[in-house]
Amino acid sequence: MLVRSSNQSDTDLVNTLTRSIAAPSRGLPLLNSSARRLLVLVATLMFVGCSMTVPAEKVYGTYVASYPFGTETITLNRDGTFVQSVVIGPEQPATVRGAWEFDSGDSRATFHGFMIVTDGFDHVRTDWRVVAKGLVSLDIEEHWFRVVMGSASTYPYIKQ
Numbered sequence: 001m002l003v004r005s006s007n008q009s010d011t012d013l014v015n016t017l018t019r020s021i022a023a024p025s026r027g028l029p030l031l032n033s034s035a036r037r038l039l040v041l042v043a044t045l046m047f048v049g050c051s052m053t054v055p056a057e058k059v060y061g062t063y064v065a066s067y068p069f070g071t072e073t074i075t076l077n078r079d080g081t082f083v084q085s086v087v088i089g090p091e092q093p094a095t096v097r098g099a100w101e102f103d104s105g106d107s108r109a110t111f112h113g114f115m116i117v118t119d120g121f122d123h124v125r126t127d128w129r130v131v132a133k134g135l136v137s138l139d140i141e142e143h144w145f146r147v148v149m150g151s152a153s154t155y156p157y158i159k160q
Helices: 010-022 033-049
Strands: 061-067 070-076 081-088 094-103 108-112 135-143 146-149 157-159
Touching: 061 146
Parallel strands: none
Antiparallel strands: 061 070, 061 157, 070 081, 081 094, 094 108, 108 135, 135 146, 146 157
């Protein structure tokens, strides 16, 4: 099994994968040339389609999280402000404005003045209209050519 270390580049991992396929180890039979090429192609496409870091230019824009109970929309503006709108069933929608910043090294957005909609168990919070004190930080990644914020969440924000 190959495990990717945090400082290993995509190219290094593909090269390691190619070497492990090309050379016999522990008595495993060699894959034929076509199978080797196909496996390398699939591995390369996986790495090209998914990226742990996103350039700042791709971060700006509108993101939507769709819940079974409603929808949340966040617009990240270039001037460091954001607008968050939440619609929960028949209730009156709520909208807040705040500030945000992007750390390109960690590919994370940090928000000041953010409503937290879910309770950690994928249910709507009773106080979802309340702006959280402190900071809220969400990862921003590219998954299959789509920019996603909060990718580990059950209901991630998908860039529109």
